[in-house]
Amino acid sequence: MNNGQDISKERIAAELDRGRRRSLGLTLDALDDEELLTQHSPLMSPLVWDLAHIGNYEEQWLLRAAAGREALRPDIDHLYDAFENPRAERVDLPLLRPQEARDYNERVRREVLDALDGVDLTVPAPRGPDDPPGLLDAGFVYHMVIQHEHQHDETMLATHQLRRGAPVLLEEAPAVAPLRPPAEAEALVPAGPFTMGTDDDPWAYDNEKPAVTVDLPAYFIDTAPVTNAAYREFMEDGGYQTRHWWSREGWEWKEKRGAVAPAFWEREGEEWARRRFGRRELVPPDEPVQHVNYHEARAYAEWAGKRLPTEAEWEKAARFDPATGESRRHPWGDGEPAARHANLGQRRLGPATVGRHPDGASPLGVHQLIGDVWEWTSTTFHGYPGFRAFPYREYSEVFFDSGYKVLRGGSWATHPTAVRSTFRNWDLPIRRQIFSGFRCARDAEPA
Known part of the structure; x- marks a missing residue:
């Protein structure tokens, strides 16, 4: 297969x-x-x-x-x-x-x-x-x-x-199709096992293997990534000034860096502007927030009364089909990504508005899991049970259990051949130059 x-x-x-x-x-x-x-x-x-x-x-x-x-x-x-x-x-x-x-x-x-x-x-x-x-x-x-x-x-x-300087990269104009954002803010992912990882995908790296059965309790996950507008609410509620929301490491990073907003954001009167590939523009409210690091994502989740999903929770929300009990290669199925499914491949130089790709939703109704922004998870990068380095240790194994956090889903800059629901990216919790955002999760109340 x-x-x-x-x-x-x-x-x-x-x-x-x-x-x-x-x-x-x-x-x-x-x-x-x-x-x-x-x-x-x-x-x-x-x-x-x-x-x-x-x-x-x-x-x-x-x-x-x-x-x-x-x-x-x-x-x-x-x-x-x-x-x-x-x-x-x-x-x-x-x-x-x-x-x-x-x-x-x-x-x-x-x-x-x-x-x-x-x-x-x-x-x-x-x-x-x-x-x-x-x-x-x-x-x-x-x-x-x-x-x-x-x-x-x-x-x-x-x-x-x-880079500083005049714009040199071209992009496609935004799509004009009507938006269909998720009807609900959260999706309930039912308790039970699912297949995580893969044994037979010819494009998969060693850290995506072997396939393992993971049994998770029920949980809720956001049906869309956190938007600029939502993140701005956190900022305006004192998110960067309130120690309570931050981990010790996150607060130390924030204080040392003097961070008050995502990378590349600047105050412009009562509004926020951003620098994007040599262009200066107002921050669009309905795009997924990007250029935030793990510490910022975690602080927002704490403020919102939620948490970041584990990578297993992210993958189950992206792949699991409750009707068949099977795990798909992508949220929409096993077919390769098309423009209607996801914002990938550098077609435009930033995330798409929430609701732009409803055809890419997972069977559980979770949108924009592939493309737009890499999504931080709470999981430290490690090998699956039975992991075998191939074809060289330096691709994955040397980074295991060293404080790197897993990101999932790809970004607008990720090519379709280099992303799938099993793909695992990883980076240090302080990194913001990458095209990273996040969504939140929370435990389901016991029945």
């Missing part, structure tokens, strides 16, 4: 091309060499580092590991090793210049497409529980590289948001 996901070589070649065109649109097609070589924030890499890192990762996995070919540029491996070089130090490395990065990436891609003709992407027969998976099984290593590029594209978008 492959959950309806196409693993043909034609699909792989097309997705590799889409990812590269997007990467170039965020780098060489958008900015001059000086801006590409500049470090716009110590939190982020120079954009030219991301561009060449994408090619180096592709070379290592699709040429050397999967195709067994000789290394093209082993001399640059150390420059583009994300674990060897912290982001704040990458600007001082002898990086490839922008045109050199383009030439290198093009050379890698030509060889990758040439090698693709000769690889076997057959879905293997079922293995025993102790047999290791293979890189080429169901096209896994290609899916990993495709998603890796799109994940770096989202990281580059965060760099663009931190």
Whole structure:
């Protein structure tokens, strides 16, 4: 079973091309060499580092590991090793210049497409529980590289948001379809077991596996992400000044940072404005709030008399179909995301108004779980029972149980190939440059 996901070589070649065109649109097609070589924030890499890192990762996995070919540029491996070089130090490395990065990436891609003709992407027969998976099984290593590029594209978008200067990125005009927001503010998720994670999705990473049965008590979850208007009520009720709502770590962060609002918000008379990719505009009240960290999300939930959902609660609300008892790949079913389902893929440079994508609702009536904003959960990133690192520990395992919090659902900047209801993102609780928001949950009263 492959959950309806196409693993043909034609699909792989097309997705590799889409990812590269997007990467170039965020780098060489958008900015001059000086801006590409500049470090716009110590939190982020120079954009030219991301561009060449994408090619180096592709070379290592699709040429050397999967195709067994000789290394093209082993001399640059150390420059583009994300674990060897912290982001704040990458600007001082002898990086490839922008045109050199383009030439290198093009050379890698030509060889990758040439090698693709000769690889076997057959879905293997079922293995025993102790047999290791293979890189080429169901096209896994290609899916990993495709998603890796799109994940770096989202990281580059965060760099663009931190960049100062005139707008350089284009976006589609907002949709004009009528809004259909959820009829209820909360949905009741019934008690009982559901299948969390996956065993057979060819695009899934190691931390999404294996599938496990999780039995949860009944709970309520918000049917939409918290909006700017709702978050502003928290602010105006003294949310950033009231110690009671904050954890110890959250209050220490707030005091040290002097935070009084989400990142990129600024007071403008009686209103709040925001900076968005070089544009200054009033904060739209009905969009999901974004650029808030875990501490801010948790404080709001406390103020609202609720809490953040666990990642298991989030996933059950997104996947579980009470009519069949089965877990879906996406809230709307196993089919791939379309524009009517979710705001994904950088079509516009921000979240969609609540109610914009009713066709993407889950069977339990929960909206906008996929796309718009990454949603903070209360869960610390860890491996599922039976977890096995594949194909390298540094993708997931080295981050387990180190204080990273899980985010779910993807954002407007996430590509459709790089998100599903089992996908797990993680970041430090203080991070706000990511496109993060949240929704709340609460326990159901005992019957």
